[in-house]
Amino acid sequence: MMALIDQPKTAYSDSTPQARAISDVISMIDPRDTPLLARLGLDSAREKFKLSLNGTKIELLEDELDPLEDAVNDGSGWDNSTTTSLAVDDASKFQDGHIILVENEKLVVKDVDLANDTIDVYGRGFGGTNPSTHADDTVIYIVGMARLEGDDADYGPITDITAPYNYTSIFQKAIKVSGTMQAITQYGVEDEFMYQANKAVPHLLRLVERMAFYGERVEGSATGPRSAGGLDTFIADNIVNAGGAIAKADVDSLMEEIVMDGGYPDLLVMNPRVANDLRGLLDTSSFIRVGQNENKLGLDAIERVVTQYGELELVMDRWCPTSTAYVLQSDKVGFFALRPMTAYELAKIGDSLRGEVVGEFSLLVANEKAHGKITGITT
16 A cells, blocks of 8 residues: 655655765875975976986986095194194195195195195295194185296196986886776766776875985895985985974074085975974074965975075975975986886786886985985974
């Protein structure tokens, strides 16, 4: 017998099964941003460093001008007497005619003994300066040149070209979907295989980003994988140890070291937790300020930090370790894509679709003294 219901008919009184109201869009909240990749580009190293050839080992060619500093090696000879044979750390940095400054005393190099790392000078207290006592490790500055008229050529120091390098890492994620799963109708998914392939790309890009902070440079072999090194593989000279919470003095000290080495850094990369601590210091600082009119949203730098040594874009990167912050010169660092992320279908085996997403990437850093890092940060 047909059931009778009182009017009005409502969703509660109607016993007919209702169609499910399901969104046709699938939402994910997983963090997928890659700020450093967004700022530098996924294959920016190719153009920056004019890389026209492809390989699993990428080398950069670097050179530098002759050094202008050394140090006293044995303070016992550097007294205020007339001693003219003086021990230095590296005699190959000097040539006849170099005017050197040691604290307030100037001297002129007469001869260089490479075998014993000593220099002979024309006399103590050149140009009216006073002979003085200088302790071991006192810095020696090469400040000019004074040559004898008609003197023979002297062959001073020369620097050699170096080739810093990195290897590529292969990033891969396999996909396997049954024929039935591929055939059925789903909400939010028109093609299950392509959906999984597309989802694999941001996952792998996160690993490329993390490689920049955690990568280890390993050559690899037939039995062991090849691996790209990260920023720490290259940055070894300009390092400031915070030894606690980050302070504006840490940024200032690191910037000073880099600028004095000839760098022009423009990026400050750090974890958002560290950035929040730094921002709290900068807001009330008259020495370093945050340019509020430069705020941005999204994947780009959201703030600019201005120091007496230049302006830094603040790149907040959740994948950056909280213990380290990096100061980089953006035109001397970049990612290299040997093989961009590509989805491939594999040979069909059984009742399933098979494929993989594969890419091969590396990170290249030129002139490591143009960069630096702050370590030992606690939050």
